[in-house]
Amino acid sequence: MELSNTSVTPGSYECTMTVDCAIFGFQSNKLKLLLVRRSTDPFKNEWLLPGGIMNDGQTLEESVNKVLFNLTGIDNTHQEQVKCYSALERHPVKRVVTVCFYALIKPENHPVIAKNYVSEVKWFSLDGLPKMAIDHNQLASDALLKLRDNLKQKLIFGELLAKKFTLKELQDLYESILNEKLDRRNFRKKIKQMDLLLETKEKKAGVKGGPNLYMIKE
Amino acid sequence: MELSNTSVTPGSYECTMTVDCAIFGFQSNKLKLLLVRRSTDPFKNEWLLPGGIMNDGQTLEESVNKVLFNLTGIDNTHQEQVKCYSALERHPVKRVVTVCFYALIKPENHPVIAKNYVSEVKWFSLDGLPKMAIDHNQLASDALLKLRDNLKQKLIFGELLAKKFTLKELQDLYESILNEKLDRRNFRKKIKQMDLLLETKEKKAGVKGGPNLYMIKE
DNA sequence: GCAAAAGTGTTCGTTATACACCCATGC
DNA sequence: GCATGGGTGTATAACGAACACTTTTGC
Numbered sequence: 341m342e343l344s345n346t347s348v349t350p351g352s353y354e355c356t357m358t359v360d361c362a363i364f365g366f367q368s369n370k371l372k373l374l375l376v377r378r379s380t381d382p383f384k385n386e387w388l389l390p391g392g393i394m395n396d397g398q399t400l401e402e403s404v405n406k407v408l409f410n411l412t413g414i415d416n417t418h419q420e421q422v423k424c425y426s427a428l429e430r431h432p433v434k435r436v437v438t439v440c441f442y443a444l445i446k447p448e449n450h451p452v453i454a455k456n457y458v459s460e461v462k463w464f465s466l467d468g469l470p471k472m473a474i475d476h477n478q479l480a481s482d483a484l485l486k487l488r489d490n491l492k493q494k495l496i497f498g499e500l501l502a503k504k505f506t507l508k509e510l511q512d513l514y515e516s517i518l519n520e521k522l523d524r525r526n527f528r529k530k531i532k533q534m535d536l537l538l539e540t541k542e543k544k545a546g547v548k549g550g551p552n553l554y555m556i557k558e
Numbered sequence: 559m560e561l562s563n564t565s566v567t568p569g570s571y572e573c574t575m576t577v578d579c580a581i582f583g584f585q586s587n588k589l590k591l592l593l594v595r596r597s598t599d600p601f602k603n604e605w606l607l608p609g610g611i612m613n614d615g616q617t618l619e620e621s622v623n624k625v626l627f628n629l630t631g632i633d634n635t636h637q638e639q640v641k642c643y644s645a646l647e648r649h650p651v652k653r654v655v656t657v658c659f660y661a662l663i664k665p666e667n668h669p670v671i672a673k674n675y676v677s678e679v680k681w682f683s684l685d686g687l688p689k690m691a692i693d694h695n696q697l698a699s700d701a702l703l704k705l706r707d708n709l710k711q712k713l714i715f716g717e718l719l720a721k722k723f724t725l726k727e728l729q730d731l732y733e734s735i736l737n738e739k740l741d742r743r744n745f746r747k748k749i750k751q752m753d754l755l756l757e758t759k760e761k762k763a764g765v766k767g768g769p770n771l772y773m774i775k776e
Numbered sequence: 777g778c779a780a781a782a783g784t785g786t787t788c789g790t791t792a793t794a795c796a797c798c799c800a801t802g803c
Numbered sequence: 804g805c806a807t808g809g810g811t812g813t814a815t816a817a818c819g820a821a822c823a824c825t826t827t828t829g830c
Contacts, residue, residue: 346610346625347675348600348651353614354572357655382566392564396571400644400655407564424642424657426575426618433566437575437618439642457565508782525784526820548828549781726809743811744793766801767809 358438359404360391360476362422362483363414364517365447365463366500371516372463373480374445374452375472376411379459382432386473389480390461391438404441411458414450417443418498422479422486430474442483444498466519484517491517506544506551507531576656577622578609578694580640580701581632582735583665583681584718589734590681591698592663592670593690594629597677600650604691607698608679609656622659629676632668635661636716638708640701648692660701662716684737702735709735724762724769725749 363374375387392407394400401419408414422440430436452461464470469480490496491514500513511527531537537554544551581592593605610625612618619637626632640658648654670679682688687698708714709732718731729745749755755772762769 346628348574348576348611348649348654350652352574352611352652354574355612355614356566356570356572357575358566393566393570394573394644394655396573396653397646399646400642410564421641423639424618426612426657428615428617431566434568434570435614436566439644506782523820523822524782525822528783529785530819543828546829547781548779548830549783549826550828551782724809741793741795742809743795746810747812748792761801764802765809766803766807767799768801769809 356434356436357394357400358391358436359394359400359407360389360438360440360479361404361408361419362389362440362442362480363408363412363417364442364444364483364487364500366513366516367447367463369512369516370465371513372447372465373469374412374447374461374463375470376454376458377460377462378457378473379454380457383473385459387470387476388473389440389476393436400439400441404443408443411455412450412452412461414443414445417445418496419443420486420490422483425475425479427475438479440479440483442487444487444496444500446499446501449499488518504540504542504553504555506547506553508551510554574652574654575612575618576609576654577612577618577625578607578656578658578697579622579626579637580607580658580660580698581626581630581635582660582662582701582705582718584731584734585665585681587730587734588683589731590665590683591687592630592665592679592681593688594672594676595678595680596675596691597672598675601691603677605688605694606691607658607694618657618659622661626661629673630668630670630679632661632663635663636714637661638704640697640704643693643697645693656697658697658701660705662705662714662718664717664720667717706736722758722760722771722773724765724771726769728772 365372365374374390376390377387378384390407390411394403404419408417419441422442424437424439426437428435447463454461466484469477471477497513501509507528510531511522511524515522536557538557540553540555542553544553583590583592592608594608595605596602608625608629612621616624622637626635637659640660642655642657644655646653665681672679684702687695689695715731719727725746728749729740729742733740754775756775758771758773760771762771
């Protein structure tokens, strides 16, 4: 291969790009992943991360927003880029390079509806993920690792919880993401010294013990 | 935008993809970055990270290898994906999405030669980087953050050092990457308890103190 | 009133940091 | 032989892990 081949020209090789998004939600005290089942070929009846092509005039981030909105009505989510995948035979229709993202949402805020090309949309527990099409199991697994990584560095949980939440709920979320049990007292100590939460005067009703509600500062 | 637009079809929008690579080297006790200066438009006389287009039949990783080989003769490097950039007006010739990687090499092993389209290839200190074309200053900065991140998690320094090196050299490298001073005794303790280095019987000649040479295990 | 969950502090072990002297080599 | 850098250990502080009882609320 010649160096001259490496320069961008009007005739440079072009390929289709897609975005795929691992949407994490927190439901029944478990971290869930939202998958769609396609109703038509390719991948008829197979499960996939929601995703779609990047169109002309869109950045990847804009594409993710559009795709998520179209598939699930979800808008304005916290998104994080995970990785770019470029294996040659990923897609049966044509060469497609995809960029994987993750987003964090609160399932209650986003009733999911199966739309075009999709026969079913469903939240899956992470320990019960189906075999997905293409390399999407790999994408999902990489997305979870990235989420864990980010969680360790900063307190990010996007829309995973309600605006006001108890420390117990926050801890359950952490345990879910990290897939490990945490000591309650140590967890509370750590979170409090991060100084990112605001203690409201309210208590959560309908729960024994009368736990305090917190919200994110600012 | 309609959902039907999100599905991959033979006619889906396509765009040119490039790879850009932040090549880090360690020279005169400082971490350096290898940049190229273009000899022709676009970006005539401007500095850039070495990069080029992804061609048909190549993965991004293969493209990086080819581009690096063509520009610098560098082969078989440790490469790490940094991030994908898709802003609309990045490139003057056409829409181009790029994926940034970094690689770690030992400058002494790779004499650099300016080839096609390149008038100059030069190692720059990180604190003396020129203004680069497009968004390459951003790419370089993101690549360094990623390198730091990876360094904290595992002992990776690719080809940055010779096969056999002294602990002092390793420490200088760390200090260079992290841009902070480390305590000599604590550093040595930490590295040793990682148990990744093999102590050779050899000492480095020409250096006062007669420091021991180490190499990576296995 | 009793069962269930919330809230709270202390001890201990591990890890990270700070710090000073003797030894080997080059010149 | 002296100046430069290599090599080593210990004491202290910070951080993370383990652990039990009292208070509040729902039912």
